[in-house]
Amino acid sequence: MASIRSLLKTLFDQFIHKDFHEAVAKMTLIDAFLFLIVHSIDKLGIWPRLPVILGLLYLGIRRHLHQEYNLFNVGRSAVGVRFNPMDYPYRTADGKYNDPFNGDAGSEGTFFGRNVLPVDQKNKLIKPDPMVVATKLLARRKFTDTGKQFNMIAASWIQFMIHDWIDHLEDTKQIELTAPREVANQCPLKSFKFYKTKEVPTSFYDIKSGALNIRTPWWDGSAVYGSNAEKLQKVRTFKDGKLKISSDGLLLHDKDGVAVSGDVRNSWIGVSTLQALFIKEHNAVCDALKREYHHLDDEELYRHARLVTSAVIAKVHTIDWTVELLKTDTLLAGMRGNWYGLLGKKFKDTFGHVGGAVLGGLVGLKKPNNHGVPYSLTEEFVSVYRMHSLLPDYLHLRDISAAPGPNKSPPLFEKVPLPKLIGLRGETALVEIGFEKQMVSMGHQASGALELWNYPTWLRELIPQDVDGRDRLDHVDLPALEVYRDRERNVARYNQFRRALLLIPISKWEDLTDDKEAIQTLEEVYGDDVEQLDLLVGLMAEKKITGFAISETAFIIFLLMASRRLEADRFFTSNFNEETYTKKGLEWVNNTESLKDVLKRHYPEMVEKWMNSTSAFSVWDSPPNADNPIPLYLRVAQ
Numbered sequence: 001m002a003s004i005r006s007l008l009k010t011l012f013d014q015f016i017h018k019d020f021h022e023a024v025a026k027m028t029l030i031d032a033f034l035f036l037i038v039h040s041i042d043k044l045g046i047w048p049r050l051p052v053i054l055g056l057l058y059l060g061i062r063r064h065l066h067q068e069y070n071l072f073n074v075g076r077s078a079v080g081v082r083f084n085p086m087d088y089p090y091r092t093a094d095g096k097y098n099d100p101f102n103g104d105a106g107s108e109g110t111f112f113g114r115n116v117l118p119v120d121q122k123n124k125l126i127k128p129d130p131m132v133v134a135t136k137l138l139a140r141r142k143f144t145d146t147g148k149q150f151n152m153i154a155a156s157w158i159q160f161m162i163h164d165w166i167d168h169l170e171d172t173k174q175i176e177l178t179a180p181r182e183v184a185n186q187c188p189l190k191s192f193k194f195y196k197t198k199e200v201p202t203s204f205y206d207i208k209s210g211a212l213n214i215r216t217p218w219w220d221g222s223a224v225y226g227s228n229a230e231k232l233q234k235v236r237t238f239k240d241g242k243l244k245i246s247s248d249g250l251l252l253h254d255k256d257g258v259a260v261s262g263d264v265r266n267s268w269i270g271v272s273t274l275q276a277l278f279i280k281e282h283n284a285v286c287d288a289l290k291r292e293y294h295h296l297d298d299e300e301l302y303r304h305a306r307l308v309t310s311a312v313i314a315k316v317h318t319i320d321w322t323v324e325l326l327k328t329d330t331l332l333a334g335m336r337g338n339w340y341g342l343l344g345k346k347f348k349d350t351f352g353h354v355g356g357a358v359l360g361g362l363v364g365l366k367k368p369n370n371h372g373v374p375y376s377l378t379e380e381f382v383s384v385y386r387m388h389s390l391l392p393d394y395l396h397l398r399d400i401s402a403a404p405g406p407n408k409s410p411p412l413f414e415k416v417p418l419p420k421l422i423g424l425r426g427e428t429a430l431v432e433i434g435f436e437k438q439m440v441s442m443g444h445q446a447s448g449a450l451e452l453w454n455y456p457t458w459l460r461e462l463i464p465q466d467v468d469g470r471d472r473l474d475h476v477d478l479p480a481l482e483v484y485r486d487r488e489r490n491v492a493r494y495n496q497f498r499r500a501l502l503l504i505p506i507s508k509w510e511d512l513t514d515d516k517e518a519i520q521t522l523e524e525v526y527g528d529d530v531e532q533l534d535l536l537v538g539l540m541a542e543k544k545i546t547g548f549a550i551s552e553t554a555f556i557i558f559l560l561m562a563s564r565r566l567e568a569d570r571f572f573t574s575n576f577n578e579e580t581y582t583k584k585g586l587e588w589v590n591n592t593e594s595l596k597d598v599l600k601r602h603y604p605e606m607v608e609k610w611m612n613s614t615s616a617f618s619v620w621d622s623p624p625n626a627d628n629p630i631p632l633y634l635r636v637a638q
């Protein structure tokens with residue numbers, strides 16, 4: 001056996017990039033073969049162009065390999081406090097008691113996990129200087145948008161999700177960064193202060209320290225409900241299960257002007273609008289359940305409505321938002337497959353969940369599956385979601401009292417600088433603007449593109465907030481801070497990040513981009529040492545797959561973690577049933593396919609009048625998707 005293995009190893013090594021020899025040596029024989037398949041396809045650079053069915057196979061194999069080799073536990077035993085899931089048939093306020101073998105998993109204040117082993121960067125935290133990186137490679141020169149693909153609702157949506165999933169606990173110690181002379185006159189702040197990320201010992205040998213997530217990483221709607229009992233208390237009315245909302249369909253505010261919502265930190269009115277929409281959704285679910293089941297009390301109505309609303313959010317993200325972000329037939333099939341399985345919606349609606357994860361989908365699986373690692377989101381996940389370049393400089397407010405123009409487009413009314421629409425100031429502005437004008441305006445405006453030189457310069461002198469949504473004294477240079485954060489949190493730099501994800505690393509700048517000016521600037525900042533390239537810069541610079549608004553490198557983390565958010569959660573698997581959700585509740589989830597459906601439920605006239613597009617996440621004056629007579633799985637790449 002040993003000699004067969006060594007013979008195979010010699011054979012494999014001839015075909016496999018040298019950087020992967022060590023990783024492959026640790027794989028099982030079957031996985032080594034599977035890796036050989038994806039690696040060969042990667043060498044040809046053709047996976048996005050494969051026919052849909054082969055593309056799905058490629059992604060399926062990749063996801064399997066990452067589930068095996070890219071989930072690292074941080075600071076938690078594989079088995080913790082056990083409990084009987086029957087005692088908790090609902091999502092708890094702080095995310096506890098979801099995983100029956102590990103009551104704490106996914107709760108507020110637990111460790112971020114890892115997809116890639118940490119890379120200590122203590123001695124190069126400011127090499128190259130983060131303010132130089134931000135100035136020369138990130139700061140916006142001229143706004144580039146995403147055309148018709150992705151609008152400002154889509155940009156707000158992902159921030160809404162970030163506020164559901166992740167935020168880091170900070171230390172009380174401050175750090176100061178100062179702009180070096182070579183860029184100082186181009187930096188809005190010559191220096192800035194911020195709190196270090198709190199480094200917490202794990203008491204484990206392999207990964208000795210980590211950071212804590214102060215939001216519950218489950219897909220549990222915590223941007224609406226909060227991540228603990230104290231917050232939940234503030235947003236509930238304690239009548240008929242409902243949440244607090246203003247009569248104008250927007251969030252309420254406390255005496256200091258802070259919005260009453262699950263999460264209010266570092267937000268803007270795009271996110272508040274979505275929070276308000278999903279409060280309405282929650283309350284509508286409460287009404288529907290109460291009509292059907294008179295005996296349910298306030299607590300029971302709240303619990304069921306939270307389950308339903310969180311599942312609607314997760315579904316919209318999976319089969320609507322992501323499909324617009326990664327606009328190819330393969331990903332359309334893949335994302336629908338995650339929810340409905342390859343057998344599809346009609347089959348699942350008729351026969352229920354049949355087969356395993358592939359045929360029946362992740363949702364409704366008989367058992368949750370965490371692949372042997374307690375659920376958490378990861379540092380690498382945080383890093384690839386650094387997407388502040390989606391934000392423009394102005395919000396284009398539209399006049400919705402006018403008659404619609406071509407393709408249901410509303411006339412432009414006013415361009416409002418984004419800084420006026422963030423934080424406490426923004427909340428006051430939104431009351432003036434109103435829900436519908438805000439939503440229609442975001443719908444008709446494209447988001448920024450995730451590219452070099454497109455990071456909003458107004459975020460280089462941002463007033464950050466504390467967890468309560470109150471402004472801090474010290475302004476920050478956000479792009480420079482983000483570069484620093486990844487290093488401080490020991491997130492691998494771009495090339496090692498790719499390697500660890502079994503993606504072929506770059507060996508020269510030309511492997512990353514064709515843009516001559518970008519190559520020249522990368523050389524100026526990093527010399528010819530591609531290993532020093534910061535992850536955020538690499539993600540923005542990378543040549544994009546046609547139809548993808550994000551880099552392939554970021555996508556691989558999505559592939560793994562988007563599935564994990566569903567598959568590891570018992571409320572999307574073993575407890576995704578009538579008993580837990582109620583019959584009516586489960587029907588509600590099953591009959592909602594998109595954000596457009598949610599908007600139609602609450603603002604039917606707005607949708608009818610102003611939305612021409614199929615998805616609420618693409619620019620609303622784009623044409624509806626044309627019918628394609630070729631069945632999805634039989635399509636070849638466009």
Ligand code: HEM
Nearest residue numbers: 155158159162166167168266268382385386387422464485
């Ligand atoms: C006006 C809108 C926004 C503001 C004012 C804002 C502001 C901030 C601030 C101040 C931080 C903390 C930085 C730190 O101390 O490390 C942060 C973190 C972050 N933001 Fe934003 N942001 C906005 C929109 C977005 C959007 C559209 C995304 C898209 C995905 C996003 C993704 C993130 C991520 C992933 C983090 C890191 C969270 C963590 O460290 O756990 N943000 N943002």
